[in-house]
Amino acid sequence: MKAYSDMGRDELLTLKAGLEEKFKTEEAKGLSLNMARGKPGASQLALSMPMLDVINSKSDMTTLLGNDTRNYGDWDGIGECRRLLADMMGVRKDNVIVCGNSSLNIMYDTVVRSMVSGVNGSTPWGKLDKVKFLCPVPGYDRHFKITELFGIEMVNIPLHDDGPDMDLVEEYVNNDAAVKGIWCVPKYSNPTGISYSDEVVRRFANLKPKAEDFRIYWDNAYCIHHIYDDVQDEILNILEECERAGNPDMVYMFASTSKISFPGSGVSAVATSLKNVEDIRKHMNVQIIGHDKINQLRHARFFKDIDGLKAHMKKHSDLLRPKFEAVLNILEEELAGLGIGSWIKPRGGYFISFEAMSGCAKSIVAKCKQLGLVLTDAGATYPYGKDPADSNIRIAPSFPTPEEMAEATRMFVLCVKLASIEKLLEE
C-alpha cells in the first residue's frame, strides 16, 4: 500500500474520482444503520430473557436474610445482590451500595451531592469559585455532560495505551486545589478500548491531592466485558491500592449490569470506603427509601454467583466478537499502510476508536451520514464536544448484525478515504 501522503496531486485526484463514483452508488442504496451508541444487539438481549422467568407469582420473595423484597427496606440493596456485584467489582460486600438501573445516575448523584453538600464535610463545590475535573481523552461523552451541566471546568488529559498521562494527572491533582475529580474508564476504556497498566493504577492510588475532597470517578463499566476467551485484560483493584497507599477514601468505583442483563433494566452499584459509604448513606436515606429489590433478587437468582456472571458474559462475547472482527478486518484490509487512520484492536468493551488524519473526523462523520450511516458525533469523545485535532471517531459495533457491520465499515472506509484526500488536496 502506498501512503496517501506520498501520492502526488494527480494521483490523488484520480483516486478521488473513483471514490466519488463509488460514493454515489452507495448513496443511492439509501441505507439506514446506526453505530452511534453502545447498544447491545437483539441477540444479546435474548440471552437474558430466561431471567424474566426466575421471579414469578409462585416465587419466594424473601432474601437470604428473610427480608421481603416487595416491601420497603434495604436501602443499600439486598445482601445476595450486593455480594454478586461485589464479586463482579472485585471488592468487599460492605463497600457496595446497590442502586437502581443506571450507574450513570449514581455518578450524577455523586457529583450533585458534592455540589450541594460537599464531600465528607468539605465545602460544597457549588460554593467555590472554580471546580475542575480532569478528563482523559478521548473519553465517554456522558461523563463529560455531567460535569459540563454543573459548570465544572474540564481539563483534557491525553489517554495513552496504558492509561491517562500520569505526569500530567499528578501535576494537576497534587498542585491545584480546584481539581476535585477525574473521570476514568480503567478497563476496556470508552472509546479506545485500552486498559490501565498496573503502574498507572498504582500512580493513581499514590496521588497526593491538594484538595482533600478530590475523588477518582472509576467507572468500571466493562469490568467483565471481554471479547476473547484467551486474551483478557486484568487491572489492579483501585480500592485496595488506595487503601495501601493511605488514600482509602479517594475513589468511587461504579459498575452495572446494563450490558450484562438489560440496558434499561439492570442493576447498578457504587463501591467505596466505609467512610464514603456512610457519607452517601446520609444523603441516600433522604433521597429514597430503597431501590428496586425485586429486580435485585431477579439478578441474584439468575446469575447465582460470579461464575454465573462470567459464563453469561462468554455468551455475549461470542456474539460481539464477529462484529468487532468485521470492523477490524475491513479497516485492516482497506486502510493499513495508507497513513490516513489508526485504531487499537480492543480486547473488550463496546467500542473501536478510530483516529483519522487531523481535521478529518467531522467530514468523515458527515459523509457517513449522507450514506445513511449514523456515527457518534465527531467531537463527542471530548469535553464540550470539542476535539482539538478533529480526528477521533467512536465506532460502536454492537447493535447491527456482523453482516451489517461489514457493510457499514466498507462505507466508513470509503468516507475516510474521500475525506482524507480532500484534506490532502487542500494543503
Added chain:
Amino acid sequence: MKAYSDMGRDELLTLKAGLEEKFKTEEAKGLSLNMARGKPGASQLALSMPMLDVINSKSDMTTLLGNDTRNYGDWDGIGECRRLLADMMGVRKDNVIVCGNSSLNIMYDTVVRSMVSGVNGSTPWGKLDKVKFLCPVPGYDRHFKITELFGIEMVNIPLHDDGPDMDLVEEYVNNDAAVKGIWCVPKYSNPTGISYSDEVVRRFANLKPKAEDFRIYWDNAYCIHHIYDDVQDEILNILEECERAGNPDMVYMFASTSKISFPGSGVSAVATSLKNVEDIRKHMNVQIIGHDKINQLRHARFFKDIDGLKAHMKKHSDLLRPKFEAVLNILEEELAGLGIGSWIKPRGGYFISFEAMSGCAKSIVAKCKQLGLVLTDAGATYPYGKDPADSNIRIAPSFPTPEEMAEATRMFVLCVKLASIEKLLEE
C-alpha cells in the same frame, strides 16, 4: 364519660394506679409490633403477585410504538405506562414523565436541580442567602427531611380540615421572595387524612408568588387510595386550575404505584407543564439514559387502564378498611369524651393522626415503646422533628393484621390515658 380535666386530683390518682397495674401486665407480655411506617401488609403485597407473571421469557417486549423495552431509550417512560399514570393522576399524557420506583426520589431530584441549576433559568437556590419552604403541619416527615438536608428554612403552616391555612400561605408566597416552595399531600393527607377543598385548591392556583421560581410540590401520593367504596374524596385538578389562573408552570405533581403494586418495585411519575417538562428533560437526559422500562411494561400490561387500577385499589381498600376500623373503633370506645385526644376518621390514605393533649406525644410514644409497640417518633410530622405542642402522633395501621391492630390500639389507648393523667397531675 367524664373528661379527665374535670376530675379531681384523688380521682386521677386512683385511675392512674389502675392503669399502671394494667401497664405492668401488658409490659410483661413482651409484645413486638411496628406501626411506625406506612408499609403495606403481607396480604396487600400478595394482591400484586400475578403481575410478576405478566412479563416472562416468552413475552413480546416491545411497546405499542414498537420500541424494545429491554434496550436504552424512552427517557420519559414508555407510552402505555405514561398513559396509565396520566389517567391515574388525571392529567394529559404529554405532561407526564415516568421515572423509577420512587416518587420521593423525583422530589429529591427536583429540589436538587433547583439548588444547583435553578428553576427554568432562575438563580440556583444554592447561590441565594435564604430559601424557604412552607410546610403544612402535621405533614410527611420525608418531605421535611429533603428540605432540611439542603438547609432550606421550613415554615410551619397549620393544616386545617380542608387544607393548609391559605391566608398564611398567601401572605408568605405573595410577599416573600425567599419562599420557593410548599410541600402538599392534597388528598388523604399524610398524616391527618384530610383532603383539600375546592376553594383551597383554587386559592393555590391563584397565588401570585413574589418568587418567579416558586413551585407547589403536590405529592398526590394517595390519589386513588380510598378506604371506602361509597364515600370517596375527590380533589380539583391542580394542573388545570393553575393553567386557568395563568400560573401554568407553578406546580409539580408527583405520584407512584408504591402502594398499588409493590413499595419497592413500583413506578413513579411527575406531571407538570410542558415548559417544566422541557426544563426537567435537559437535566434528566444528562442524569440517566432511561428508567426501567420492563417494569413499566409490566405495570401497563397488568393494570391495562385506569379501570384496572381502580379495581385493584378496591382490593387494597378491602384489606385496609378493617385495620383502620379496628383503630378507630377502639379510640372511640376508649377515649371519646375524655378530652385527652382527638382524631379525624380518614376516608383514604395510610394514616390516622392522633392529637394528644399538649405536651403528651413524646411521653405516649415512649410508653408505647416500653410495651413493645413502635410508633413514628413524636415530632416526626413536623419540620426538624419539632412539634411545638408535642401533641401529634401518626398511627400507621397498614402493616399489622386487624387483630394485631386492635391489640396495639388498646395498648396505645392505655398509654394515652396514663400520659395524660401524669400531665394533668403535673399542673
